[in-house]
Amino acid sequence: MLIAFLVALFGFILLNVPIAFSLILTTVVLMMFMDSVSAEIITQSIVRGIDSFALMAIPFFVLAGEIMNVGGISKRIVFFAKALVGHVTGGLGYVTVLASMLFAGVSGSAIADTTAIGSILLPIMEQEGYDKKKSTALIVSAGTIGPIIPPSIPMIIFGVIGGVSIVKLFLGGIIPGVLIGLGLMVVWYFHAKKKGYRSDHKSSMKEVWASTKNAFWAILLPVIIMGGILSGVFTPTEAAVVAVVYALFVGFFGYKELKLHHLPEILITSSKSTAVVMLVCGAATAAGYMITTAQVPQLLAHTLLSISDNIMIVMLLINILLLLVGCVMDLTPALLIMGPILLPIVVDFGLDPIYFGVVMVVNLCIGLITPPVGNVLFVGCGLSKLSMKDLTPPVLGFIAVMVAVLMLITYVPDLITFIPYAVSK
Numbered sequence: 357m358l359i360a361f362l363v364a365l366f367g368f369i370l371l372n373v374p375i376a377f378s379l380i381l382t383t384v385v386l387m388m389f390m391d392s393v394s395a396e397i398i399t400q401s402i403v404r405g406i407d408s409f410a411l412m413a414i415p416f417f418v419l420a421g422e423i424m425n426v427g428g429i430s431k432r433i434v435f436f437a438k439a440l441v442g443h444v445t446g447g448l449g450y451v452t453v454l455a456s457m458l459f460a461g462v463s464g465s466a467i468a469d470t471t472a473i474g475s476i477l478l479p480i481m482e483q484e485g486y487d488k489k490k491s492t493a494l495i496v497s498a499g500t501i502g503p504i505i506p507p508s509i510p511m512i513i514f515g516v517i518g519g520v521s522i523v524k525l526f527l528g529g530i531i532p533g534v535l536i537g538l539g540l541m542v543v544w545y546f547h548a549k550k551k552g553y554r555s556d557h558k559s560s561m562k563e564v565w566a567s568t569k570n571a572f573w574a575i576l577l578p579v580i581i582m583g584g585i586l587s588g589v590f591t592p593t594e595a596a597v598v599a600v601v602y603a604l605f606v607g608f609f610g611y612k613e614l615k616l617h618h619l620p621e622i623l624i625t626s627s628k629s630t631a632v633v634m635l636v637c638g639a640a641t642a643a644g645y646m647i648t649t650a651q652v653p654q655l656l657a658h659t660l661l662s663i664s665d666n667i668m669i670v671m672l673l674i675n676i677l678l679l680l681v682g683c684v685m686d687l688t689p690a691l692l693i694m695g696p697i698l699l700p701i702v703v704d705f706g707l708d709p710i711y712f713g714v715v716m717v718v719n720l721c722i723g724l725i726t727p728p729v730g731n732v733l734f735v736g737c738g739l740s741k742l743s744m745k746d747l748t749p750p751v752l753g754f755i756a757v758m759v760a761v762l763m764l765i766t767y768v769p770d771l772i773t774f775i776p777y778a779v780s781k
Contacts, residue, residue: 405641416596421468427607430472436571446548461578470499497754505533640692682723
């Protein structure tokens with residue numbers, strides 16, 4: 357049954373069948389193997405998969421990200437980061453990473469992060485004589501921090517499918533996200549030193565203060581989101597709604613860059629993105645029902661245990677499996693498919709589901725910049741007008757440091773669990 361599942365799923369994907377329909381067709385294949393084909397079960401599972409209060413956070417965070425892009429919030433985050441670290445040699449690279457980390461605290465999306473930061477910084481980096489390929493590689497790599505530092509759309513999804521605390525998942529992503537940001541800066545440091553990029557003028561305290569005041573409303577948003585969640589004022593879903601209202605207020609009345617004529621395009625773009633995610637969520641729930649019925653997790657667990665019963669080896673094998681899956685599948689469907697399969701296995705080993713959820717999200721975020729299906733890599737190609745062939749070699753060094761951080765958090769779980777459980781005490 358495990359082989360039938362894998363052959364059907366990846367067979368449909370290789371035939372370029374959209375992910376959501378590949379999942380539904382795979383569900384039908386599993387039903388045929390079990391001689392229990394039922395359109396009613398598939399329909400009910402799809403509806404059940406999207407009928408979730410927690411998942412309502414996704415459209416609102418997507419909408420908030422779109423509003424922030426148009427409303428001038430992302431631009432001010434970039435200028436604030438530039439005032440802080442723009443004077444260092446190769447400073448625009450550090451600005452890229454820092455701005456991406458700050459924007460991650462309000463968007464929860466890698467594509468939104470990369471588009472917002474890249475569209476502003478890439479032209480400036482080109483103008484300053486930075487290597488276009490390496491600069492784009494840094495931008496897309498830093499963009500993957502978006503779903504790791506809270507709030508995070510993938511962690512909302514994992515929290516729903518795994519029945520674990522979304523708040524603890526959010527908090528668990530803070531240290532890994534910061535470590536990845538620092539790791540990217542280290543790689544950029546050696547590149548900048550080799551290329552001998554000139555540094556910008558050092559901002560005076562007056563200029564830093566001015567940029568801080570200008571970015572104040574933007575910087576305040578992640579504080580409101582996480583502060584409200586941790587204090588119990590609102591849930592993650594309600595926080596997403598607050599983010600939308602706040603972004604609208606700042607865009608219209610704070611920075612005054614958001615206009616009424618922008619709203620139709622913002623709503624249409626957000627609706628399209630949300631529809632894709634929700635359809636995949638529903639289809640994955642239908643597939644998950646049959647995966648559980650067919651005992652695929654137990655079969656996979658038996659296969660892993662036949663290789664080794666050492667949890668360190670098992671986690672290494674799971675990480676390798678997820679890295680390979682990330683190369684051929686986008687983050688959301690990979691999370692929805694592999695989460696229900698792998699979570700019971702690691703729980704049986706006595707591992708914390710919060711720990712595993714963060715490890716899984718970090719792992720699959722690496723897939724966002726690996727060919728041939730790295731969506732964020734495609735965004736970078738669109739921004740830079742470079743081909744994937746041109747962009748792949750310079751991104752490998754950044755992928756290596758992300759894999760190193762992945763291995764570190766895998767084998768030092770306290771880096772993930774320290775903040776969630778310290779806050780909950």
